[in-house]
Amino acid sequence: MNFEMTDDQVEIQRMVRSFAEAKVAPAQEQMDRDHEFPAALWKEWSDLGMAGIMIPSEYGGSGIDSLTYVIAMEELATVSQTFALIWQVHVLVANMYADLGTPEQKERWLPIFARGEKLAAFCLTEPGAGSDAGGLRTKAVRDGNEGWIINGNKIFISNAGTPISDGMVVMATTGDRSDGRKAISCFIVPAATPGFTLGQSFTKMAWHGMDNRELVFEDCCVPADNMLGEEGRGLRQALGGLNLGRIVFGILGVAMIRACLEESLSYAKGRSQFGQPLSSFQLTQAKLADMATHAEAVRSFVHHVAWLHAQGRPCHKEAAMAKLIGTRLSTQAALDAFQIHGGYGFMHEFRVNRLHRESKILEIGEGTNEIQQLLIARELGC
Numbered sequence: 001m002n003f004e005m006t007d008d009q010v011e012i013q014r015m016v017r018s019f020a021e022a023k024v025a026p027a028q029e030q031m032d033r034d035h036e037f038p039a040a041l042w043k044e045w046s047d048l049g050m051a052g053i054m055i056p057s058e059y060g061g062s063g064i065d066s067l068t069y070v071i072a073m074e075e076l077a078t079v080s081q082t083f084a085l086i087w088q089v090h091v092l093v094a095n096m097y098a099d100l101g102t103p104e105q106k107e108r109w110l111p112i113f114a115r116g117e118k119l120a121a122f123c124l125t126e127p128g129a130g131s132d133a134g135g136l137r138t139k140a141v142r143d144g145n146e147g148w149i150i151n152g153n154k155i156f157i158s159n160a161g162t163p164i165s166d167g168m169v170v171m172a173t174t175g176d177r178s179d180g181r182k183a184i185s186c187f188i189v190p191a192a193t194p195g196f197t198l199g200q201s202f203t204k205m206a207w208h209g210m211d212n213r214e215l216v217f218e219d220c221c222v223p224a225d226n227m228l229g230e231e232g233r234g235l236r237q238a239l240g241g242l243n244l245g246r247i248v249f250g251i252l253g254v255a256m257i258r259a260c261l262e263e264s265l266s267y268a269k270g271r272s273q274f275g276q277p278l279s280s281f282q283l284t285q286a287k288l289a290d291m292a293t294h295a296e297a298v299r300s301f302v303h304h305v306a307w308l309h310a311q312g313r314p315c316h317k318e319a320a321m322a323k324l325i326g327t328r329l330s331t332q333a334a335l336d337a338f339q340i341h342g343g344y345g346f347m348h349e350f351r352v353n354r355l356h357r358e359s360k361i362l363e364i365g366e367g368t369n370e371i372q373q374l375l376i377a378r379e380l381g382c
């Protein structure tokens, strides 16, 4: 068993930490103010090879493994959960292309995703189908042998409405399976496809700067070649991609706990009541000690699961566990950090306010924590 990071991992961790502190931290404040997608920052990030971090080098990517990606993600997300999430969705979708795409699909899309010229989106959730992803209503029907006509609506979709959004991966039903359930397939929908329009965007409590919106498909025709992966296996393919997404949500939780600890420790040392710094009170110390312990423990576990993923070993249950424990403990950390800040935590001027606003959604995105519990219980044989 080897707990040492490789030289490459240490180097990428150092590089991301310094980029995040120098460039991402000010951009995060800007995003909170103007709610705009940070196009210039995305370009700089992409120029470092990060947009294509896991894309194979033959398609212009950096070809880096899941564990190293997770190490980089922690450094970025400690500074900006928003920018980390924009990146996470892009990487998840690029991986789907790399794993499932035909040579032509990979040739067309992966190099532009690797350069960050286009931003990818994952379009599964619908107004009537959230946790119950199998309940999709968006339907694709054959248009002779020429292609498919898609009709339906998606909701909450990240990264779909920016000026560089393209190559959306859209899940739609394509018939019925022999067991009576719907057959679901994945389609590549270029942004300029007639019949595809952007719906309303949402006013969120956090993650300002990340685009989230409704998508509308009205007789949206795509060629037969735009099916990604096998017909009828789209849900399995989409959920397979979510294993890495769940591992990443585990590390986003670690990053959140780390940011809460940094902020709370410095505040508690600097603020005095009853003639003593808050950090000298044992009730405050207990909160800080829990944050430090949870960050260490969850990081070790998430790294282990990312390693399983990088080795190509099964990690369905472990990925769900990583998401569940990381995000549950990060919500607790954000509440405790708020508490340590007293009334100042209620004020937007304090970073801990943003951490608190960003924390809860981690328990919902990438499959809610209840869905992770159901999945783990099923793997236990329940």
Ligand SMILES: Cc1cc2nc3c(=O)[nH]c(=O)nc-3n(C[C@H](O)[C@H](O)[C@H](O)COP(=O)(O)OP(=O)(O)OC[C@H]3O[C@@H](n4cnc5c(N)ncnc54)[C@H](O)[C@@H]3O)c2cc1C
Residues within 6 Å of the ligand: 089, 121, 122, 123, 124, 125, 129, 130, 131, 132, 155, 156, 157, 158, 159, 207, 212, 361, 364, 365, 366, 367, 368, 369, 370, 371, 374
């Ligand atoms: C900011 C943001 C970004 C998002 N980005 C994307 C994206 O890029 N692409 C995409 O496809 N989706 C995206 N989503 C959607 C996200 O994945 C869903 O919100 C999530 O899966 C939950 O679905 P829902 O919101 O419809 O809640 P529901 O499914 O309605 O669930 C509501 C509550 O009921 C609980 N529940 C549901 N079923 C069960 C059950 N069987 N047992 C116990 N409890 C249950 C849930 O855990 C939850 O607590 C995003 C959402 C948000 C808010």
